[in-house]
Amino acid sequence: MADLTVSSARPARTVATWNKLSDLTSRWSFMLPTIILLTAVLAYPLLYAVQISFSKFDLMTFGPGDWVGFSNYIKVLSDYRFWDSIRVTLVYLAFALPIQIALGFGIAYVINAPWWGRSAVRALFIIPLVVAPVVAGGIWRMILDPLWGLMNWVLGLVGIPALDWFGDPNLAMATIVIIDVWRWTPFVVLIATAALLSLPKDVFEAARIDGANWWQTLWMVALPLLVPVLAATFIVRWLGAVKMFDIVLASTFGGPGKSTVVVNLFIYQEAFRSLHFSESAAMAIIVLVLTMIITGILLGLSRKLEDVQ
């Protein structure tokens, strides 16, 4: 009897192992094309950039030459222009992201109320999203030009003197933030609208019965329920905003002075204008690592917020 149990258990284990193996194989076989594709288009360029960042770039072969260790990183970290570009990027992020999130969710909350033009307004909000960043930068450059731009003319109608949008360092940064907010707030509005629509109606109904006013409903009911979506949206926008490049290139060229030289513009100029590919690769890797660390922190915070919920 005991023998019978043992002999029947063995094939059962074999079958279980076989099934497990087969399951694993089929799962990986589904994932394999994606893995190959991602390796080809993401991992290879990334590893190549890492290789270049540790090499002297050989212009004769247009590829990585001698291994130079961390010297490119040391050179970059001691370049004041790199740190200035990081500072400029952080200033831009510090203004652009909160404004987009606040404005996006605010607009979504307002247009979420049922009224006759809601659908049309939602559709109009998509327009800035489909405008190419370079075109957006060029259009805004024309609008804000102190000599013939529309904006100063409009400001003049209400008695505000003409502003030198691209000549004043602070206003130039404001210009970049304005263009970016114009372009990306609709994206936040779309996400926020979907999130608001998915909120349970009975909670709002209960708040209404309890006598909550508009502000109390927003602050004490809607916002706490929206926190996970807010956090996720912030992270998505953070990952998009940290890549800021084309709008700056098309509108201010990084000027005046160094006031809008975001880090990606600096990396691009060092690589494709100065042909300092090794130093540029080192900067790109540093930015990648910093972005990953900050994204990790943001994700951790987001999870904590969800747990609190």
Place this chain on the structure above:
Amino acid sequence: MEECTKKTVTAWGPSLMRLTGAGVALTTVLLGSAWAQDQVEIRIMAVDSYAKSWQDNLVPKFNEAFPNIKVTIDATTGAEMLAKMMLDAVDPNPVYDIVLADDPWVPQLAEIGALKDLKGPEIAAMTDPGYDWDDFNATPLAAGEWKGGQYAVPVRSNMLLMFYNRELYQKAGLPEPTPALTWDDFFEQSPKLFLDTDGDGNVDAWPFTTFFSRDVLTPTIWQTILNSNGGQLLDENGKPAFNNEAGVKAAEMQKRLIEIAPPGALGHGFSESLQAFRQGQAAVMFTWGSVYKATALDATISKVTDGKLGMQTLPVGSVSGGAHRGIWNAGIMAKTQHLEEAWTFLQWLTSKEGEQVNVSTVGSFPARKSTLAGEPPQEWMRPVFATLQQAYDVAAEGKMWRIRSPKSDATQQIQADEIARFLAGQATAEEALNSAAQQIEGVLE
């Protein structure tokens, strides 16, 4: 029998026609393929601002003389063009036979062995005995030289020049500028060039405009002032020689220009300054000569037409007048499989006859002395030719060109960054120039 013959003819008729048709078609295909086999294609990388115009206008003229060489010109944006050229040059099977390189790029391309020496024995053996190298002005020809080799030849010469609006000078009651105008004269006259042209009580025309934005070409203005005062970017040992009193004076003079330019000038690049001048909002503009034709002739985009436009070299400093060289050169890629055809095209384009065609069809500025001394093919070119020759001479005297080095673009970017910092008030002239000198020395080492 007759019926039979008729039937036979009727039956054979269409077949014969089909056979004849097939024969004609076959002959056409065979002849076509033989012609196609004889035809060789060469590819050229050119900047997008004039690639299409060359393809549409210059290439057909070339094909009238050389129908068996098919020329394809690919347009590329200027910003990444050098990197693309270098990438193509190191490819075992490069795409391009000829590349059009901006003024400072020849040393960078020659240094990596990307270009053929056009005066070397291989090409010299193919060169027409009538091709006159000595007829080129030394200034534009030097843009294609590097370490004793001639790696490129000028195909579209350009110089930084002073444009002025005669109408605004008249309204201001000032004499028309001449090449003898000094910087002191210019600044002395400038207050009178703030004009209210429509009489509404507001200034709507300013004395000056040019590009002040953070761009690699912006320091050429500073450098031209420096050169016209006898200063140089590098000394005879190749070390920075501009972080001194002369450099500071030139930088401060460039900043003074912002004060007499329209609002927002600090953010203005090439396009905005050109637009301001064309709309009659500035009396003087420093810019590249190649915009002359459209500015002087095209009334749909310019108000400075009908003889209102004047052009000359930049004001005189303590040593000379000013100009800055910006030559587009054509070089042949070292790995080309079509050397003979590539040189046939380039030799035609830069010969005395070819340059005339280049000037008259697409309005390129010439580099040959004989072209400049001869009768201009179109009347608008007459003042251009005179000014261009003057600019070549002035530039040669003051070595008014960008740093000749395989690291030229990197040094230019550094100048752009530092001059921009100074113009925006983020650094003093001394700080910006010292920082630029330190960085450029590091790059050139």
